[in-house]
Amino acid sequence: MNELLSLFRLSLNSYFGLTALRIKYLHKREKLWEPMLVLLGVVAGGMSFGSMFYFLALTMAQGAHMVGQADFVLTQFIMLAQIMAFTFGLFAMISIFYFSNDLDILVPLPLKAWQILATKFSLVNIVEYAPVIVILMPTLIAYNQVVTLGLGGWFTAAATMLFLPTIPLALAGILAVTVMRGVNRRHRDILMVIASLVLLGIIFYLQYHFTASMTGQIAAEDLIMNRIDFVEVVGAAFPPAIWATRSIAAHGTTEGLEALALLILSSGAAVSAFMVVGQRVFYGGLVGGNEKSRRRTLFTKEVLSRQAVRRSALSALLRRELKLFMRMPIWVMNGFLGVILFPLMAFFPTFFGAQGTGLRQLAVVAQTHPDGLAMATLIVAAAIVFVTSINTLASTAISREGKHLWISKTLPVSAKEQVWSKLIFALAAALPSGLPLVGVYAFIFQPGAAHLITALTLGIAAGLTPQVLGLWFDIWRPFLTWTNPQHAVKNNLNAVSPMLFGAALGLLSFLAYRELMPHGTWLTLLVLLFAHAGLALLSITLLLGRAESLYSRLEVKG
Amino acid sequence: MLHFQNVSKAYQKANIKAVNALTLEVKGGEIFGFLGPNGAGKTTSIKMVVGLLRQDQGSITVNGHDTLEAPLKAKASIGFVPDNPDLYDKLTGMEYINFIADIYKVDSLSRQRRLERLVNIFEIGNAMGDLIGSFSHGMKQKLALTAALVHEPPLLILDEPMVGLDPRSAHLFKELMNEHCSQGKTVFFSTHILDVAERLCHRVGIIKKGQLIACGTMEELRQTSSPGSSLESIFLELTKQ
Numbered sequence: 001m002n003e004l005l006s007l008f009r010l011s012l013n014s015y016f017g018l019t020a021l022r023i024k025y026l027h028k029r030e031k032l033w034e035p036m037l038v039l040l041g042v043v044a045g046g047m048s049f050g051s052m053f054y055f056l057a058l059t060m061a062q063g064a065h066m067v068g069q070a071d072f073v074l075t076q077f078i079m080l081a082q083i084m085a086f087t088f089g090l091f092a093m094i095s096i097f098y099f100s101n102d103l104d105i106l107v108p109l110p111l112k113a114w115q116i117l118a119t120k121f122s123l124v125n126i127v128e129y130a131p132v133i134v135i136l137m138p139t140l141i142a143y144n145q146v147v148t149l150g151l152g153g154w155f156t157a158a159a160t161m162l163f164l165p166t167i168p169l170a171l172a173g174i175l176a177v178t179v180m181r182g183v184n185r186r187h188r189d190i191l192m193v194i195a196s197l198v199l200l201g202i203i204f205y206l207q208y209h210f211t212a213s214m215t216g217q218i219a220a221e222d223l224i225m226n227r228i229d230f231v232e233v234v235g236a237a238f239p240p241a242i243w244a245t246r247s248i249a250a251h252g253t254t255e256g257l258e259a260l261a262l263l264i265l266s267s268g269a270a271v272s273a274f275m276v277v278g279q280r281v282f283y284g285g286l287v288g289g290n291e292k293s294r295r296r297t298l299f300t301k302e303v304l305s306r307q308a309v310r311r312s313a314l315s316a317l318l319r320r321e322l323k324l325f326m327r328m329p330i331w332v333m334n335g336f337l338g339v340i341l342f343p344l345m346a347f348f349p350t351f352f353g354a355q356g357t358g359l360r361q362l363a364v365v366a367q368t369h370p371d372g373l374a375m376a377t378l379i380v381a382a383a384i385v386f387v388t389s390i391n392t393l394a395s396t397a398i399s400r401e402g403k404h405l406w407i408s409k410t411l412p413v414s415a416k417e418q419v420w421s422k423l424i425f426a427l428a429a430a431l432p433s434g435l436p437l438v439g440v441y442a443f444i445f446q447p448g449a450a451h452l453i454t455a456l457t458l459g460i461a462a463g464l465t466p467q468v469l470g471l472w473f474d475i476w477r478p479f480l481t482w483t484n485p486q487h488a489v490k491n492n493l494n495a496v497s498p499m500l501f502g503a504a505l506g507l508l509s510f511l512a513y514r515e516l517m518p519h520g521t522w523l524t525l526l527v528l529l530f531a532h533a534g535l536a537l538l539s540i541t542l543l544l545g546r547a548e549s550l551y552s553r554l555e556v557k558g
Numbered sequence: 559m560l561h562f563q564n565v566s567k568a569y570q571k572a573n574i575k576a577v578n579a580l581t582l583e584v585k586g587g588e589i590f591g592f593l594g595p596n597g598a599g600k601t602t603s604i605k606m607v608v609g610l611l612r613q614d615q616g617s618i619t620v621n622g623h624d625t626l627e628a629p630l631k632a633k634a635s636i637g638f639v640p641d642n643p644d645l646y647d648k649l650t651g652m653e654y655i656n657f658i659a660d661i662y663k664v665d666s667l668s669r670q671r672r673l674e675r676l677v678n679i680f681e682i683g684n685a686m687g688d689l690i691g692s693f694s695h696g697m698k699q700k701l702a703l704t705a706a707l708v709h710e711p712p713l714l715i716l717d718e719p720m721v722g723l724d725p726r727s728a729h730l731f732k733e734l735m736n737e738h739c740s741q742g743k744t745v746f747f748s749t750h751i752l753d754v755a756e757r758l759c760h761r762v763g764i765i766k767k768g769q770l771i772a773c774g775t776m777e778e779l780r781q782t783s784s785p786g787s788s789l790e791s792i793f794l795e796l797t798k799q
Contacts (some may be wrong), residue, residue, distance in 0.1 A: 184757045299683030304670045307652050308659070316660035320649070327648035410608045411661050412633035556610040557569065 004115050007106075010127075011119045014102065038493070046134055052075065054138035061146040071249040077139040078164065079241040080330045084131040091333075091486070092124045093169070095178040097282075099330070099484040117278040121173060121271070125318035128165035136161055140248075141525065147249070152167075156251035160244050160260060163267045169238050170270035173279045240266055298372050313413050317421035324400070325393070325425075330485045331400065363445045373447050374521040377455045378513060380441045382506055384434035384459025389502035391433065392495040393428035395470030398478040398554070400488050405480055406556045415551030416544050421474065423540070426467055434459045458529045462505060464536035470498035472543050505532075559711055560584040560607065560745040566768075567602055571653040575600040578768035580616070581651035584746055584761075586712070589739050590761035592748040597795050599768040601641060604717050607746075619735035621712050634662065637706035640718040643698045647691030651682065651701050654690060655708060669708060670686075676704045678731050696722040703711045703731065705737075714738060720754060732758055756765035756789040766797050 013019055020060050022028050061073045093222035095105075095121060106116055140149070140157055150155065243266070311319070325331055365374035401408060410417060438456045442445065447455075474494045482488040509528055516524040564584040568575045577599040584590045594600050605611040607618055609629055618625040621635035645654055658667045660687045677683045680700040685693065693701065699722040706714060714735070720728050735758065749755050755762055756776060763773040772779055776789065783792045 001685060212789060294786050299677060299686050301670075302672070305666075307658060308666060308670045308673055310664065310666045310669070311656075311660045313661050313663070314636070316657050320646070320657050324651065405609055405648055406640055406644070407646070409610050410633060410638050412630045413661055499736060552612065555612065556605065 003111065004118065007111065007115060008122060011102070011123055015096075015123050020364040028197065037240075041493070041496075046164045049134050050138045052137055054142050058140035058145065061142050064221075065146045070143065071245055074139065074143055074248055075241050075245040077135055078244045079238055081132045081135040081164055082168045082238065082241060083129045084135065084170050085165035087171040088131065089124055089128055089165065089172040089534050090176060091330075092127060092175045093514055095174055095330070095484060096124060099486060100356050101525075113279045113282050115276055116280060120378070121274065122172075123168065125165055125169055128169060130476060132161055132164050136164070147201060150249075150252075153248065153251045156260065158431070160247050160263065163263050164244060166267040167270040170267075170274040173274045177278050184316050203450040230408045262545065280311045295402040312538040314417060314421055317413070317418060318425055321425040325429075328485050331392075331396075333487060364443055366447075371517070371521055373445070373451050374517075374525060376441070376445055376447065377451045377458070377510075377525065380437055381459035382457040383437050384428050384456070384507075385463045385466070385502050385506060386499075387433045387457075387469075389432045389498040390461030391426075391467075392489050392499070394423065394493075395474050395496075395498050396479075396489050396496045397422040397471055398474045399480060399482070399492050399494055400485075401478075402480050402482055402488060404477075405554065409551075409554065409556055415547040418551070419547040420544060423468065423471060425459075426471065427464065430467055431460050431463060434463065453498060454529065458523065458525065461529060461532040461536055462509065463502070465505060465532070465539045466498035466501035467541040468536065468543050469501045470494065470502050472539075472546075472550070475547075475554070478554070505535075559586045559588070559621060560590075560746055561617075561619045562603070563619075565603070565606065565613045565618060567599075567606060567611060567613050577606070577613070577765075580765070580768070580770055582763055582770055584744055586744055587739050587742045588760045589735055589745045589758055591746070591755035591762040592746065592765065593750075593752070593762055593793060594748075594753060594765035598797075600765060601717055602768075603609035603746060603765070604638075604746075607715060608652065611634055613619070617657075626644045633792055635712045636644050637709065637711035637714045639699070639702045639706045639716045639719055641721070645690045645698055645702060647704075648689060651686040651693070652678055652778055653774045654701065655686075655705055658705040659708050672710070673704070676707055679734065680704060680727055696724060699723055700727060707734070710743075712743050714743065714745045714747075716745070718749060719747055720749060720751055725752055740768055752788075752790045760767045762789065764793060764796055775778055 021035075025032060055075060056514040059072055060076070063072050064070045064072055066279055093425075136157075141147070142152075147377060243263040247256050247263060250256035251257065349556075362376075366376040369375075398405070411418070434456055437459070438452055439456060442452055474497075477494065479488065479492045479494060482491065509532075512528060513524060514533070516527055559580075561584070563578045565577055565580045566575055567577040580603060581601075587730065592600050592603070602611060606613045607620065607625060609632070609708055618632075620632040622637065623631040626633045634771060649657070655673060656669075664672075677686065680703065682697060682700050682704070685697060690698065690701065699719070703716075703719065706716075719731065723731060733756070735747075738745055739760075759776075761773065761775050762779065764771050770790075772782065779789070779792050780787055787795075
């Protein structure tokens with residue numbers, strides 16, 4: 001047991017870098033503004049997401065309470081928290097089992113497979129408490145305003161929350177280690193693609209599920225007469241959500257205790273199942289993963305004359321960026337998934353949902369209001385800026401080089417050309433992300449060519465500056481010491497910098513819009529377009545002008 | 559070919575200089591061995607030459623180009639292999655070599671001719687189509703050496719180049735270094751293998767606590783010690799506390 005505790009303490013320390021943080025911030029007292037900034041970001045992010053969930057839950061709870069169905073709000077948000085735990089957990093499980101460097105150290109130690117499995121599972125479980133708390137605490141506060149929980153209720157809710165991520169994580173873990181068994185190291189990138197497809201499937205299922213429940217599949221009469229239990233309907237797809245709901249809602253009763261016991265026992269059973277599957281396949285998968293497959297291409301004169309062909313330096317830099325990015329699915333998924341997801345999430349419910357709902361309803365309003373289409377054009381442009389800004393290509397361009405930065409630094413290519421190549425690649429990948437949104441806009445709103453072109457050009461022009469500033473920020477303060485590729489983008493504050501720059505620009509644009517609108521719709525749109533284009537041009541010029549001095553500050557010490 | 563003039567470097571917030579007033583001249587056609595205990599400043603000196611670190615004071619010139627004033631011209635004259643060759647795991651060997659050759663503007667015919675020879679010497683032909691991530695340490699070292707030689711640089715800078723090489727590759731590599739020098743080009747390398755330095759180098763420099771404490775041919779170094787002593791005994795004598 002001692003060795004398990006030692007392993008857990010060491011893994012916890014290594015995963016969160018606790019010793020490094022302690023030395024940096026407590027002993028050396030270096031850059032104390034960094035934890036302040038992180039704390040500020042966490043509080044701001046937690047507050048904004050928390051308030052969003054609170055108001056949503058409160059509205060739903062007040063409405064549902066009138067028909068005696070307030071408990072279903074708990075089920076709805078518990079399911080959301082568990083789905084988040086599963087999807088994030090799947091990536092985390094794959095990352096911790098498949099991409100972390102510590103397995104090479106742990107496996108040769110005299111530790112049992114289950115001890116390594118349990119430690120890694122516990123680490124991910126701890127991490128997954130964050131989304132559970134962010135979603136459920138505001139929900140419980142809102143629920144408490146409608147149905148008073150009392151001290152016992154809060155205590156039971158805390159106990160329930162402890163077990164909420166466990167079953168989804170056990171399922172994610174079983175999926176991860178099972179696929180791991182069949183995939184060797186050369187093909188492990190496929191695993192990430194599979195995981196992403198699972199994630200996409202879940203998101204679309206959710207879209208469909210919520211759209212269906214919102215558009216009234218259940219007769220209102222049945223609901224009001226309590227002939228249908230909404231908790232059972234919503235939680236049918238995942239019964240642990242029902243048990244968690246009952247344990248909180250019926251706390252202090254036999255039904256509540258039974259539900260909590262059922263949740264705890266089923267969590268234990270799920271973890272046991274993960275341990276059994278993990279022990280059977282983990283070491284096999286690990287050995288399989290360490291085996292190296294070789295293509296053994298013959299190195300002939302024909303191969304040389306076909307492959308060893310000269311290209312320009314810029315072309316070589318761009319090809320390097322493209323290959324390194326596309327061959328790391330974690331980066332592709334982190335940088336790109338949102339680009340595809342958000343337009344689809346906007347498009348599917350409207351396309352498959354009932355007439356007169358969602359965006360279709362907004363389209364009718366936009367076409368009848370005098371400034372409706374101008375507003376819609378601006379919103380689409382803002383959405384383009386958003387999907388461009390969540391792309392992490394530019395804002396992690398230097399960070400992603402990590403320990404390979406020495407190669408770029410020793411190349412006889414100017415910093416300006418290197419930065420230019422990174423910018424071209426990032427923009428070429430990020431800017432087309434506006435196209436699906438403009439497609440959705442054209443299909444649903446049918447606004448005419450002028451509005452479509454304005455939305456696209458304004459969105460692209462306004463989306464450029466946050467990307468440029470994101471790259472600038474990453475050259476100024478790159479995160480190079482990551483130990484696995486997921487850390488390079490997930491644990492990298494630089495990745496969110498374009499979102500912050502985009503939000504600031506969005507606010508300024510909104511203020512300008514309010515001032516300019518009285519002078520005419522098209523004048524407003526054109527002024528915004530030229531202002532953003534000018535700003536983008538200026539930021540690119542300044543970045544390229546400063547590239548040499550920024551690059552020369554980057555030192556490779558390790 | 560390579561000239562350090564009063565070069566110093568201290569790491570941020572460190573009181574001790576990693577390199578302290580280093581002055582050293584390495585001539586064309588010379589194999590120069592750079593020796594010193596762990597933490598003496600060898601890698602820091604090398605990193606300043608190749609542009610990974612900036613010196614706090616002094617100047618470094620490579621092939622007549624100041625590394626701070628004309629860094630691209632200086633870098634174009636260098637082929638560099640670091641002590642731990644971390645290459646792009648997600649590129650194949652061929653893609654990496656092509657990338658380096660493109661950057662150094664090596665035309666197609668020259669790169670084909672040179673690659674054919676180097677790949678055969680290091681016996682890595684079968685692996686050139688594989689991802690570098692699947693290479694062993696020694697294979698990565700061989701690939702890094704191939705990349706450093708593909709543009710036939712006037713100055714080859716190597717930080718512990720023998721680590722990870724099998725005996726046959728190490729032998730062939732030493733021959734390559736000799737051949738490189740016979741063409742009037744220069745090799746500057748750091749090593750802990752004193753036998754190699756003694757047999758291979760025209761001159762050696764010994765650095766301790768950031769300062770050059772000895773420099774010259776083996777004969778010149780022996781004059782400071784007892785006659786007939788080996789480089790190992792000279793090194794141990796000079797670097798003892």
